[in-house]
Amino acid sequence: MTEKDPTKALPEASRDGQLEETDLQEQNRLLREENERLKKEREEYRKTLPVKERLYDHINVSLKTMDMIIAVLFILLGIVFVMGILTRGG
Numbered sequence: 001m002t003e004k005d006p007t008k009a010l011p012e013a014s015r016d017g018q019l020e021e022t023d024l025q026e027q028n029r030l031l032r033e034e035n036e037r038l039k040k041e042r043e044e045y046r047k048t049l050p051v052k053e054r055l056y057d058h059i060n061v062s063l064k065t066m067d068m069i070i071a072v073l074f075i076l077l078g079i080v081f082v083m084g085i086l087t088r089g090g
Contacts (some may be wrong), residue, residue, distance in 0.1 A: 046054060056066055 048059070056063055059066060061069075
């Protein structure tokens, strides 16, 4: 990718160290454009992630903790199946 760095296009400060209002508006416009571009890139990247990784984005726990929770739930599900099979004959 040969995209320009938007921060390099930002206006320089005037002699007294203040940016002119038009310079501030231009800086704001450039930063908004960069923000929109980054949001689009992030969405495109997230679409390529597996379902498991996308699920973890919505839950505010660490990956290791979530994996442990899922493992415990599968173990409990297995126990329920075994108990169902054992009590079915009785």
